[in-house]
Amino acid sequence: MNRKNGRSGQRVAVIAAPVVAAMAVTAASASAASGLTGADKAMAGKLNQRVGDAHLGSNVVGEVRDVASGQTVWSENHAKGLMPASTNKLATAVAALTVLGPNHTVQTKAVYRSGTVYLVGGGDQQLSSADLKSLATTAAEALKAKGHHSVRLMIDDHLFAAPSLATGWNSGYYPDTVAPVRALRIEGNNTQDTALTATEYFAQQLTAHGITVGKPARAKTPSGSTVLATHQSKPLSTTVEYMLKHSDNDIAEGLLRLTALGQGRAATFAGGAAAVHAVLVQYGIPLTGVQEYDGSGLSRSDRMTADALSAIAGLAVDTRYQAKLWPILKGLPVAGVDGTLSTSYGRFTTAPASCAVGKVDAKTGTLSDVSALAGVAKGEDGRWKSFAFVENDSAPTDTVTQGLDGLAATVEGCW
Numbered sequence: 001m002n003r004k005n006g007r008s009g010q011r012v013a014v015i016a017a018p019v020v021a022a023m024a025v026t027a028a029s030a031s032a033a034s035g036l037t038g039a040d041k042a043m044a045g046k047l048n049q050r051v052g053d054a055h056l057g058s059n060v061v062g063e064v065r066d067v068a069s070g071q072t073v074w075s076e077n078h079a080k081g082l083m084p085a086s087t088n089k090l091a092t093a094v095a096a097l098t099v100l101g102p103n104h105t106v107q108t109k110a111v112y113r114s115g116t117v118y119l120v121g122g123g124d125q126q127l128s129s130a131d132l133k134s135l136a137t138t139a140a141e142a143l144k145a146k147g148h149h150s151v152r153l154m155i156d157d158h159l160f161a162a163p164s165l166a167t168g169w170n171s172g173y174y175p176d177t178v179a180p181v182r183a184l185r186i187e188g189n190n191t192q193d194t195a196l197t198a199t200e201y202f203a204q205q206l207t208a209h210g211i212t213v214g215k216p217a218r219a220k221t222p223s224g225s226t227v228l229a230t231h232q233s234k235p236l237s238t239t240v241e242y243m244l245k246h247s248d249n250d251i252a253e254g255l256l257r258l259t260a261l262g263q264g265r266a267a268t269f270a271g272g273a274a275a276v277h278a279v280l281v282q283y284g285i286p287l288t289g290v291q292e293y294d295g296s297g298l299s300r301s302d303r304m305t306a307d308a309l310s311a312i313a314g315l316a317v318d319t320r321y322q323a324k325l326w327p328i329l330k331g332l333p334v335a336g337v338d339g340t341l342s343t344s345y346g347r348f349t350t351a352p353a354s355c356a357v358g359k360v361d362a363k364t365g366t367l368s369d370v371s372a373l374a375g376v377a378k379g380e381d382g383r384w385k386s387f388a389f390v391e392n393d394s395a396p397t398d399t400v401t402q403g404l405d406g407l408a409a410t411v412e413g414c415w
Helices: 027-031 038-053 085-100 129-145 194-208 236-246 249-262 269-282 306-317 319-331 398-412
Strands: 060-066 072-076 107-113 116-120 150-156 226-232 360-367 370-378 384-392
Touching: 038 060, 038 072, 038 398, 060 306, 072 306, 085 236, 085 249, 085 269, 085 306, 085 319, 085 360, 085 370, 107 129, 116 194, 129 194, 129 226, 150 194, 236 249, 236 319, 249 269, 306 319, 306 360, 306 370, 306 384, 360 398, 370 398, 384 398
Parallel strands: 116 150
Antiparallel strands: 060 072, 060 384, 107 116, 107 226, 360 370, 370 384
């Protein structure tokens, strides 16, 4: 399992309500369905043959759709819910961009009231140490200009609910695979209390600028406080691109909470899952058999069907939604080129899959017994196809990932 890729706790939310009639059909009938191009029929025939030879084990689901028409080209156990691993981040990205918009930003602030400085987290999971140093420099200058040289320092990370384990997570994921989800964190810092670590660093920077600081404690910022300094995050579009490209768990869980807040829900796993559910309903994604408990896909209780996952992937190139969802296609790893599909991960490096280098955009998913790939490619007929292939119960070996890559190459049409 890669670090930006995980598992127990209490039940938080279930997405299982049917929204629209499932469009998927069996592989045999899909290949003969009316309206399919000759290239699609040929692709379906190849997938029928190759899915059994892809070394994926017996617990496999898959689906290919023609994006423009919504037609199912091919499917295998399309309505069976399996653990999606990090392909679940596609749903998180769609929800965040839909609710908040690609230009959305959040703020990390230093504010002052009655001898106390409050470092206020805004949910930015890409806050750097340099950003925090700059914030402290500006805050120190503002304090000295007001004649304040000694202050108490408080942590305000109350935007998100106190960290807890998601259903399907275990404590072994903390703090390396994913940090406890907080509204204040220096990017790359995975400690049990990232907000405290960030505030201690902020305190060091204030001290370096001549401000005496007491030991940090937690408190909510009181009304009437004066803003000393503000740091604005990168736009959501950039954050989503990075999250998908590198499968960043911490960003995914932060986005889940910001999306919940954007819908007026609690910034919890449950609130986030409910927000994602509501957004997927808006897009008519078939949700029977789908269960969501987190934003990253680390939960072993998450379930996604190929029917739902291929439909979600197709939104990346659906021209009706490009105004908001364009960062998804830009963020998807490119076969054999970058992100989690780069050659450093051994993806699309050998024939027959290597023919699709640079031609497939897809999100990977990996747990100890999960291998998944969901994304888009232009088929041999020149039309966008969305696809999802998910396997559970087998270790994600090189042979398995090469099998998934071969299926994606089949969709693209070069094999």
